[in-house]
Amino acid sequence: MDISALLLSRIQFAFTLAFHIIFPAFTIGLAAWLTLLEALWLTTLRPVYRRLFDFWLGIFGVAFGIGVVTGIVMAFQFGTNWSELSRRAGSIQGPLLGYESFTAFALEAAFFGVLMFGRKRVPNWFYLMSCFMVAAGTSLSAFWIMVSNSWMQWPVGFAMGQDGVFIPTDWSAIVFSPVAWVRFPHMILAAYLTSAFCVAATGAWHLLRGTFKSDARVMLRMGLGIAAILVPIQLVFGHLVGDYTHDKQPAKFAAIEARWHDEQPASEVLIAWPDQANERNRYAVSIPYLGSLIGSLSLHSKEIGLMSFPAADRPPVLIPFFAFRVMVGCGLLMLALAWFGTFFMSSGGLERKRWFLWATFSSFPLGFIATLTGWFTAEVGRQPWTIYGQIRTVDAVTPFLTTPQITVSLVIFCVIYALIFLAGAVYIYRLLQRGPVHLPSFDGAATNPKRPLSITGRSPGVQAAAPMLEMGE
Amino acid sequence: MISFWTFALGLSILLYVTLDGFDLGVGMLFPFAPNETARRHMLAAISPVWDGNETWLVVAASILFGIFPLVYATLLSALYLPLIVMLVALIFRGLAFEFRYKSVRFRWFWDVGFAGGSFVAAFIQGTAVGALVEGLAIQDGRYIGGPFGWVSPFALLCGLGLCLGYCLLGAGWLTYRTAEDVQSFAFRLLPRLMAAVLLFLAAVFALALALDLRVMHRWLEQPELAAFPVVGLVACAVFYFAIRNKYPLVPFLCGLAIFSAAFGTLAVSFYPYMVPFSITIQQAAAPPESVAFLFWGAGVFVLPITIIYTLAVYFVFKGKVDSDAEYH
Numbered sequence: 001m002d003i004s005a006l007l008l009s010r011i012q013f014a015f016t017l018a019f020h021i022i023f024p025a026f027t028i029g030l031a032a033w034l035t036l037l038e039a040l041w042l043t044t045l046r047p048v049y050r051r052l053f054d055f056w057l058g059i060f061g062v063a064f065g066i067g068v069v070t071g072i073v074m075a076f077q078f079g080t081n082w083s084e085l086s087r088r089a090g091s092i093q094g095p096l097l098g099y100e101s102f103t104a105f106a107l108e109a110a111f112f113g114v115l116m117f118g119r120k121r122v123p124n125w126f127y128l129m130s131c132f133m134v135a136a137g138t139s140l141s142a143f144w145i146m147v148s149n150s151w152m153q154w155p156v157g158f159a160m161g162q163d164g165v166f167i168p169t170d171w172s173a174i175v176f177s178p179v180a181w182v183r184f185p186h187m188i189l190a191a192y193l194t195s196a197f198c199v200a201a202t203g204a205w206h207l208l209r210g211t212f213k214s215d216a217r218v219m220l221r222m223g224l225g226i227a228a229i230l231v232p233i234q235l236v237f238g239h240l241v242g243d244y245t246h247d248k249q250p251a252k253f254a255a256i257e258a259r260w261h262d263e264q265p266a267s268e269v270l271i272a273w274p275d276q277a278n279e280r281n282r283y284a285v286s287i288p289y290l291g292s293l294i295g296s297l298s299l300h301s302k303e304i305g306l307m308s309f310p311a312a313d314r315p316p317v318l319i320p321f322f323a324f325r326v327m328v329g330c331g332l333l334m335l336a337l338a339w340f341g342t343f344f345m346s347s348g349g350l351e352r353k354r355w356f357l358w359a360t361f362s363s364f365p366l367g368f369i370a371t372l373t374g375w376f377t378a379e380v381g382r383q384p385w386t387i388y389g390q391i392r393t394v395d396a397v398t399p400f401l402t403t404p405q406i407t408v409s410l411v412i413f414c415v416i417y418a419l420i421f422l423a424g425a426v427y428i429y430r431l432l433q434r435g436p437v438h439l440p441s442f443d444g445a446a447t448n449p450k451r452p453l454s455i456t457g458r459s460p461g462v463q464a465a466a467p468m469l470e471m472g473e
Numbered sequence: 474m475i476s477f478w479t480f481a482l483g484l485s486i487l488l489y490v491t492l493d494g495f496d497l498g499v500g501m502l503f504p505f506a507p508n509e510t511a512r513r514h515m516l517a518a519i520s521p522v523w524d525g526n527e528t529w530l531v532v533a534a535s536i537l538f539g540i541f542p543l544v545y546a547t548l549l550s551a552l553y554l555p556l557i558v559m560l561v562a563l564i565f566r567g568l569a570f571e572f573r574y575k576s577v578r579f580r581w582f583w584d585v586g587f588a589g590g591s592f593v594a595a596f597i598q599g600t601a602v603g604a605l606v607e608g609l610a611i612q613d614g615r616y617i618g619g620p621f622g623w624v625s626p627f628a629l630l631c632g633l634g635l636c637l638g639y640c641l642l643g644a645g646w647l648t649y650r651t652a653e654d655v656q657s658f659a660f661r662l663l664p665r666l667m668a669a670v671l672l673f674l675a676a677v678f679a680l681a682l683a684l685d686l687r688v689m690h691r692w693l694e695q696p697e698l699a700a701f702p703v704v705g706l707v708a709c710a711v712f713y714f715a716i717r718n719k720y721p722l723v724p725f726l727c728g729l730a731i732f733s734a735a736f737g738t739l740a741v742s743f744y745p746y747m748v749p750f751s752i753t754i755q756q757a758a759a760p761p762e763s764v765a766f767l768f769w770g771a772g773v774f775v776l777p778i779t780i781i782y783t784l785a786v787y788f789v790f791k792g793k794v795d796s797d798a799e800y801h
Contacts, residue, residue, distance in 0.1 A: 079537075168762045402620060
C-alpha cells in the first residue's frame with residue numbers, strides 16, 4: 001500500500017461521508033420539527049402550523065432522498081476501501097451498522113410513506129404517530145452509527161481472536177458505552193440546532209423579502225426560541241464529550257489544545273498556528289491557568305502535551321485544532337443569535353430589526369459547519385488509529401488498492417456528488433423561495449408510499465411534453 | 474443461525490436480482506420505446522417500486538458485513554472499480570428518474586442517464602457473477618488479482634447475458650403493468666429476448682466447458698442439480714404458450730422461474746463455498762456472538778417486516794398504470 005493511495009482513500013471516505021452527513025443532520029432535526037408542527041396543528045388547529053408542515057415536508061422529502069442514496073455508498077465503502085478493517089472489526093461494526101440499515105428500512109421508509117402520501121388515508125393520531133416514528137427512526141439510525149463510531153474511538157467489550165479478528169464478548173458494554181451516550185446526544189442536538197437555524201433563517205429571509213409575513217414570523221420565533229433552549233444544553237454535552245476525550249484520548253485532546261509539552265498548571269491556547277514539523281506553536285495567544293480549568297476543572301492540574309506520546313502515535317494537529325475552534329465559534333455565534341433573538345422577541349420589534357434579520361438569515365450554514373468541523377475534530381484527532389489503540393489507519397485500508405484506482409473512483413464521486421448537490425440545492429432553494437403556500441398535490445392519490453427519492457411539487461417537464469407528443473417523436 | 478443467515482442472504486440477493494432486474498430491464502428497453510407516451514407508461518410501470526427494489530441490495534450488503542465480514546471485505550475490495558461504477562450508475566439512474574420531469578431543456582440528458590445507468594449497473598452485476606463463477610484469484614483469504622483481475626471474456630459474456638435477462642424480466646413486467654401499445658411493444662420484444670437469452674446460456678455453457686471451469690465439475694458430480702434446468706425448461710415452454718396467446722404477467726413469472734432456477738443452480742454448485750472455491754460459509758461467518766446479536770433483532774423482527782412490507786407495496790400497486798398516467 002503506497003502512502004498516496006492511503007491518503008486518497010481517506011480523502012474519499014471523508015468527502016463521501018461529509019457530503020452524506022449534511023443531509024441526515026438536516027433531516028433528523030426536520031423530522032422532529034415536523035412532529036412538533038403536527039402536534040401543534042392538531043392541538044391548536046391554527047392553519048399556520050399546517051401550512052408550515054406542508055412547506056417543510058416537501059423540503060424534508062428532497063433532503064431525505066439525497067441522504068438515502070448517499071448513505072447506500074457508505075454501506076459499501078467499508079468493504080471496498082477498508083477491507084482489513086471490515087475483515088477484522090466487521091464482527092462488531094457489521095451488526096451495529098446492520099441494525100442501522102435495517103432500522104432505516106423498517107421504521108423510516110414505512111412511515112415516511114405515510115408521511116408523504118397518507119394524510120387523507122389515515123386518522124390524525126396515526127399520522128402524528130407516523131411523524132414521531134420517522135423522527136424516532138432517523139434518531140435511531142444516528143444512534144447505531146454513533147455506537148459504531150464511538151466503539152472505534154473507545155473500543156470495549158471485545159476479545160482478540162485468530163488472525164486479528166475482534167470477537168464481541170459484551171454487547172451491552174458496546175451498546176451502552178458511556179462514550180456513545182454522550183456523543184449520541186451531542187450529534188442529535190447538533191442536528192436539531194442545524195434545522196432550527198435553517199427554519200429561523202428561512203423565516204428571516206421571507207420577512208426581509210416581505211413575503212408570507214405571518215408564517216415567516218412563526219418560523220423565526222420558533223427557530224430562535226428552540227435554539228435558545230438547545231444551545232446551552234449542547235454546550236453542556238460538548239463539555240462532556242471533551243471530558244471523555246481528555247480522559248480516554250489524551251493525544252487527541254492535546255492536539256485540539258495544540259499543547260506540545262506537559263504543563264502544570266496548563267495554559268489555554270486561544271489561537272495559534274501549530275507547526276507540527278518543529279513541534280511548537282507560532283503566533284500563539286494563550287491564557288494561563290485556563291487550560292487546567294478546562295481540562296480538569298482545577299487551577300493547577302497537570303495537562304499532558306503531545307511530546308509525551310511517541311511521534312508515531314501523535315495525531316495531526318492543524319485540522320483538529322482549527323476544526324474545533326470553528327465548531328466552538330459557530331456554537332457561540334448560535335448562542336448569541338438565539339439569546340439576542342429571544343430578548344428582542346420579549347422586548348418587541350424583533351421583525352423590524354433588519355440587521356438582526358440579515359444576521360439570522362446568514363446563519364443558516366452555521367449548524368452544518370459546526371457539525372462537519374465537529375466530525376473532523378473527532379475523526380482526524382483519532383489518527384493515526386482507525387480503532388483507537390487497536391488498528392492503525394495504515395493497517396485498516398485495503399492493502400492492494402492502487403493510486404490510479406482510487407483517483408478514478410474519487411473523481412467519479414466528485415462529479416456525481418456535485419451533480420446531486422447542484423440538483424438538490426437548486427430544488428430545495430426553489431421550494432424555500434416559493435414559501436408556505438398550501439399544496440393540494442401533497443394528498444395526490446396516484447402517489448406511492450415507498451419512494452424516498454420521489455420529489456414532490458412542480459414538474460415542468462410533464463406539462464411541457466405535450467407539444468412534443470404531437471410531433472410524434 | 475448461520476443457516477438462517479445464509480438463507481436470508483440468498484433470498485435478498487435473489488429478490489434484488491429479480492426485482493431490481495425488471496426495473497433495470499425496463500430502463501434498458503426505455504430508449505427503444507415507440508414514443509414519449511410509451512416511455513411515460515414504462516416509467517409509471519416501475520415508479521412505485523423501483524427504489525424499494527434497490528433496498529434489497531443494501532440488505533444483502535448489510536448481511537454480508539454483519540454475518541460474513543470476510544466475504545464482504547474480500548469481494549467488495551476485489552471488485553473495487555466495478556462496484557463503485559455500479560453504485561454511481563444506480564444513483565445516477567435514480568436521479569435521472571426523478572429529474573426527468575423536473576426540467577425540459579435537459580430531459581435528453583436525464584434520459585441518457587436513465588438508460589445508460591441501467592445498462593452499466595446490469596452489465597457490472599453480470600460481470601461480477603461471471604468473475605465469481607470463474608473464480609477470483611484469492612490466496613489465504615486475500616485477493617491477489619489486481620485492479621482488473623475480474624475482467625475475462627467469460628465474465629464479460631455473463632455481463633451481457635444478465636443485461637438480456639433483465640430486459641426479459643423488464644418486458645415481462647411491462648406486459649403486466651401496461652396496456653395497448655407498450656404492451657404490444659413488450660410482446661413483440663419478448664420472443665427475441667428469449668431467443669437471445671437461450672443463445673447466451675448455450676454460449677456460456679460452451680465457454681465454461683471449453684475453459685474447464687471447476688463449477689462444471691460440480692454439476693457433473695451432483696446430478697440432482699438437473700432439477701433446476703428442468704424447471705427452466707418448463708418455464709420456457711410455458712413462456713412460449715403465454716407469448717402466443719398474449720397472456721400478460723405470465724412471461725414475467727416465467728422469467729422469475731428461469732432466474733430462480735439459474736440462481737439455485739449457482740447456489741447449490743457453490744455450496745459449501747461462498748466465494749468459490751476459496752472461502753466457505755463457515756470460514757466466512759462472524760463469531761457466534763455477532764451472528765446471534767443481529768439474529769434476535771434484525772433477523773427475527775425486521776427482516777420479516779421488510780418482506781411483508783414489500784409484498785404490501787406490490788399489492789397496493791397491482792394492475793395497469795392509468796392510460797393517461799402522469800407522474801405522481
